[in-house]
Amino acid sequence: MKLKLIYCMSLLVLFYSCGQTVKDNMPWKPLFNGESLKGWTQKGGNANYEVRDGAIVGTTARNTPNSFLTTDMSYDDFILELEYRVDPSMNSGIQIRSNSFPHYMDGRVHGYQVEIDPSDRAWSGGIYDEARRGWLYPLDGNPEAQKAFKQNEWNHYRIEVIDDTLKTWVNGIPAAHLIDGKTSGGFIALQVHSIGKDQKAGTEILWRNINILTDSLQKYSRESPLEPIVTKNQLTIDEQKNGWQLLWDGEMTENWRGARLDSFPDRGWVIENGELTILSTGGAESAAGGDIVTVDTYGDFELKVDFKLTEGANSGIKYYVDTDLNKGPGSSIGLEYQLLDDERHPDAKLGNHEGSRTLASLYDLIQADPDKPVNPIGEWNSARILSKDNHVEHWLNGMKVLEYERGSNDYRKLVSESKYVTWPNFGEAENGHILLQDHGDRVSFKNIKIRPITKEN
Known part of the structure; x- marks a missing residue:
């Protein structure tokens, strides 16, 4: 029985690392129909977003700030799963509970970001506060999560946002567990990061199988073995x-x-x-x-x-x-x-x-x-x-x-x-x-x- 359990867990991780969504009974709702960008709006910079072969493709451009393809709807509590493939030279992220207000930095997108980091630092799945407080949950103390990201392959994220608790998984491996009450709701967004003068324009990041769950979240929520970082009354x-x-x-x-x-x-x-x-x-x-x-x-x-x-x-x-x-x-x-x-x-x-x-x-x-x-x-x-x-x-x-x-x-x-x-x-x-x-x-x-x-x- 013990060997069978180990085998099943290994198979689960294998499915994630291969970019395959494991079948489950969760009543997912798609955020992307695989054909058009209906339901999404671009904010910030002028990087290019298009649909190609059932995926959203974001492409870097010169002389433009961070770009964000944002959902037209706002979400407070949810479970989100998606897959992405990123050029090894890029930095990117998934914005959650994020906003853009005229009074805040002239409309700059700000809020929680689940990091996509193919660099040697390997903080993919960590949580950053875009245009506000900076890093809230880095991955330097989680070597297993740092090794979970796969270069030049499709990677799978699971993101749970319930009340003041944010949890992430990278290819089935727990990455972050944050307790923070700064923002209770906002849009979801796909980031194409700005590039420096030494970086190549035209590099790409692709997203697909973007699905969300907003009901019965406690029923489908997963426990995380990670010790949470609590930001209330603490310095980031x-x-x-x-x-x-x-x-x-x-x-x-x-x-x-x-x-x-x-x-x-x-x-x-x-x-x-x-x-x-x-x-x-x-x-x-x-x-x-x-x-x-x-x-x-x-x-x-x-x-x-x-x-x-x-x-x-x-x-x-x-x-x-x-x-x-x-x-x-x-x-x-x-x-x-x-x-x-x-x-x-x-x-x-x-x-x-x-x-x-x-x-x-x-x-x-x-x-x-x-x-x-x-x-x-x-x-x-x-x-x-x-x-x-x-x-x-x-x-x-x-x-x-x-x-x-x-x-x-x-x-x-x-x-x-x-x-x-x-x-x-x-x-x-x-x-x-x-x-x-x-x-x-x-x-x-x-x-x-x-x-x-x-x-x-």
């Missing part, structure tokens, strides 16, 4: 290389203290499921656990924070905070990236400068772009603040929504017309704390990361 590989620091790991609070305390508050703030949440007290400022600030102070920096609002919520992310100012009631003083439910909170219509108290605005000073991309209440949004040489930018969900120069004449005029006029040199400190505000409403935070900027970087 590229973030580690680029000098990012984790301000909160999902559990410990040693990097934070109360704005008026020597330690983290013992009430008001709750840590559950990798989320840091300030509880509601009905809108009273600093009445739950009070504001929390980083133990360290920062000069030039880049900050990323994911946040989730409840209905009618008001909060903020402050920077260049001096906790020695404002010892009385209310919040500590600093520049503020406003967090607000614009539709339901009255503050959205208040302020000395029109719209300057809306989501992602520089509170009471500068309004964020009204066309900003906002995810619905109860879903996660991503804030990014960049401050370098007194130039500051606010970003929301990948879009720059405002920028200004600290200490400039225009900036000081805005301050003189705001509630901050009573604070000398407001917002012009060389260093300060990062602050998460307790404004009496329930708001959650995760993936809090900072990159101190020095002359070297």
